[in-house]
Each structure stands twice: as C-alpha cells, then as structure tokens.
Amino acid sequence: MEAHVATPGGAPSIFEGAPGARAADRVFRSVLTALALGILALIVFFFVFLVVKANPALSRFGIFGFTFNNDWDVSRSTYGAWPLLVGTLITSGIALIIGVPVAIATALYINELCPRRLRGPLTVLVELLAAVPSVVYGLWGFLVLVPKLKGAQQSLADTFGFLPFVGGHVAGPSYFIAGLILAIMILPIVSAISREVMSTVPADHKEAALALGATRWEMIRTAVLPYSRSGVVGGAMLGLGRAIGETIAVTLVVGNAPQIGKSLFDQGYTLAAVIVNEFGEAATDRLHTGALIAAGLVLFVLTLLVNAAARALVSRAERRQRATGGAVPAGAAAAARVGA
C-alpha cells in the first residue's frame, strides 16, 4: 500500500495521491466499521436479553418442552407454545397458498397483459395495499369478513368436510379468516418483487417463444416464469416472513383460543398474538413474562429460518445460473438482498 512509484528525475508520481485524501479515507472507513460493529453488537445484545428474560420459563419447561408442549394455560401457569406455533404456521401457510398465486397473477397481468397506460396506476394501486395500517385490516376483518364470511366458511366446511381439518363447526373468527387477511397483506410485497423480477426477463427470450408460435400464456410459461422463478420464490418467502410476524391484524380475527383448532375454520392463536394480548396481565408474573418472551424467541428463530431458506433457495438458483454461464436475473438478486 505504501509503495511509492519512483519516477525518473524525482518528479511526483501520478500514483501519489494527496495525503489529506488518504486520511479522510481512513476516517471514513473507521466510522463505517464502527457503525457496522454497532449493529452487530445490538443484535447480539438483543438476543442475549431475550434469552435472559425468557430464562424462567425455559429453565422450568426446557427449550424442547416449551416449544413442543401442547398446553398453554395461564391459570395453571403451564406454558407450552406448540398451539401457538401451529397457529402461526397454519395462518401463514394459508396466506401463502391464497396470496402468492394472486400476487403472481397480478404481476403477470401488470407486466405482460394490461394496456401500457394502466401499468403505472395498477402498480400504485397494488402497492397502496401495503400502506393500509395492519390494525385497519384487522378491524375490517373482524367487523366485515368474520360476519359476512360465516356462511361461506360453513358451506366450504360442509362441502369439503371429507378432507381432514376442514369439516365441522365454523367458529366465525378462525385460522382461515386470519390467513385471508394475511394473504391480502403480503400481496403487495410478493407482487412487487415478482413484477420486478419478471421485468428483467430479456425481450430476446420472450420473442423467441412468440416466434416459435407460442400464445401469450405459453410465452409466459416458457420464457417468463422459468426465468423469474427463483426471484418469485424469494418474494414469497419474504411474504411468509411478514405473515409469521404479523400481530395485530391476526389478533383481531384469529379467535385467541390457546388450543389447536380442530379445523381450518376453528379458532386458534398465534405466537405474536399471544404476546400482545397477555403482556399486560403478565407484568407481575416472572414466569408468564418469561413464557411470552420465550414465545418471542421461537418467533424470532422461525423468522430467521424462513429468511435463511429464502436466501438459500435464491442463491442456489443463482449459482446454477452462473455455473452455466448465464446472467443472473437481477431481480432475483434484489429479492435475495431484500429478503436478508
């Protein structure tokens, strides 16, 4: 680094910069390094804090027992997070199943099918969905969806009652309603990422498909979807992360019953919902507080796992593409970064 390039005659080499510039560079670098380390420290501190606070519950029930025990009963001071974990997984699973296809369809419509003039307004409209506060979604779900969809839920339950976890009594607030609300909430992000990824599909490939005699749908299937798959999966994972962590909207419509519901249309509870509901009453009870924080830890780990899976999926797709000498779809990389 310090090597100077001597020039004949002792004239200053063009490789020598002003010393001041180099000092500024050093300061700049140390400031950024400090900031980065600070963030790292914050995460570590955060994690340690959670573990310490959760300790009463974790040491009483054990990590495994706490996570997988199917019994959450405040009156008996028994805390097993399994019903909550299952509720979180069910509601976000429903959100994915309903939300992702709609998001992909929206992205395809905006990118490939709709008239050019509508493209901008439609994009804004979909993204506006993300601007609605989640408590408003929750209220709307509670006041509108729950009463209005009761009949629909019941008929669904009756019609498909032969399937496991579908038939039986419909409660009103339910996993299904919560999943539906979550689906709407993850729609903007999944569709925005899908749209971005799809817009990176080179015109070459689309024209190749069309010139082979592909219909519009066949063109989408041969050229657009395969190319953007990894990015879309990344976007879906990101949506999943959001659905898992969503609190207030779910709390309002999931029913808040700390048992595993018998069917999709039964009431349940989720990790995030239990924390926000019970935190007030738990203030004086160290074990209860610990249990809630431990539930937060489980949530944290779950989100980490989902994000890690998303990154792994996207980067595997990227590596495959790079190994074959192809360009990495820019959108996929973007999705991976956003998802991190």
Add this chain to the structure above:
Amino acid sequence: MTGDGFAASQTAAAAGEHGLSRSPQTRRPLVAQAPSASARPTKAARRVRLEGLDAYYGDNHALRGLDLEFEPNKVTAIIGPSGCGKSTMIRCINRMHEEIPGARAEGKVCLDQVDVYDPSVNVVAVRRAIGMVFQKPNPFPTMSIFDNVASGIRLSGASRADLRDRVERALRGAGLWDEVKDRLAEPGIGLSGGQQQRLCIARTMAVDPEVLLMDEPCSALDPIATLKVEELLADLKQRVTVVLVTHNMQQAARVADSTAFLLDGELVEVGATDEMFTQPKDSRTEDYVTGKFG
C-alpha cells in the same frame, strides 16, 4: 400438427390446404391430411409475396409500399444500410412486428395464396409456419439443450411419442448433433455462441416451418461459426424458403440465390445475386455494393 392450421376466408381451398384457420371446421381437412406422427410428410416450402407492405412505428413510416417475392427453396438475401427497414420487413412476415407497442403494418404478406394479415388467420399458426432466427443467439436460459429444441414441438401440442426422434432430427439438421449428443441434458447457454445459434436454428426447424426468416444470424459469430451456418443454409433451403438479412456482402454473394436491396424503407432493386453484385441496374445499388456508402 393440427394446431398449425390457419385459413383465409376468401380462399377456402388454399386455406384448407394450409390450415391457417382458427375455426375447427376448416382445420379438419388438415387432420385427415396429417397421417401418423412417425410418417409425417415433410412440408413444402412456400412462396412468400409482399404486396404493398407498409410498416409503422407510431408515426415513423418505416416501410413504404414494399412489393417483393421470395421463391420457395431459394435463399433470398436482404441487404441495405443500417436503419433501412430490413428487420422491420422480416418481422412483418411472421407478424412479430405487431408485438412492439405502437407498431402496425398494412398491406399483404401472402404465403402462397393466404394473406397472413387476413383477420381470419391465427397469428400463432402464422409463426409456426414461418420460423425465425434472431441476430443474437437466444436459447432459453433455464432449459437444457434437449428442452430448447423440444420447446417449440411441445408448444405445438404434437404427440410426445416421437419427441426424441424429432429433436435428434432437428439437431442433425442444424449440424449440431455430433457436438451435443452426449450432453443433451446440459443447459443450452453452456454452448459456444456459434453452437447456440445452430441450437436456435434447430429449435426453429424442429417445428417444421415452411419459411425460415434469419435476421443477421451470423453477426455475433466468428468466421468459422459463420461458415458452418452458411453451409447449413444450403441444406435448409431444400426444405424451406429462406429469407436472410445480412450486412455482409460476401455472405450474400456466397449463399443467396437472389438479393434485394432496400433503402429508406423502399425496395430499390431485386434480382439474381450475381447480377446484383456485378451489373446492378440501379446506380444506388452499385454504390452500395461497391462500398461507396452504407
């Protein structure tokens, strides 16, 4: 291959024969005509005739009343300076021009008797009958070599039983079989540029088109790869009518039976290739082929 059908209403007989129609009724004769998949007859090359073809990009009038004919089983080269409308013209023939927002075409493009711009004609069928190879090799990046060639066949909904045979035949036809037969499952973009271009030719020829459009197919290739594609053309024209856009005068001289010279969206001159290069009738053609401008 019943899906190939596209028929023009005004020439029902010819239409039935081509099967360019949307309607199942006019398609039916084609079904009878196509026997078992394994013994599919090779389709004949078709004569392509442009009649008063105008093309626009918004207000930009890119082609002005083009009249031009491409003989079956011949290679016709299109030459002309950059921006004169060669790509536009070739894209009008298989109706890819209209995929560009704001672009439109007027006039007739006849495939034998059938005007491909007739409202009763199915654009998908047109593109199946008129294959196209692009300037830049564009194999599907997520597909293997095999799937790339098979992609067009799969689109046409043909029976899958003889898929392997048809892929092999197409790759042989593109002179690529020996180079890739042991790596069919590898990605198409793992091939060299010249191999990729021949892969694209195989993909196009696999659906048995009657006309082959090539827009500067060698401009991204080195001389050896170029030579291979040129050798291929002599074979290909046994099966199809070839329209070749090229910037390379030597290439036109080497491979084309006739040559057309375009300037500013108009046809200046068309004739047998050797005449065009040795004794052109129009002074502008002479200036261009002798390198005075362009």
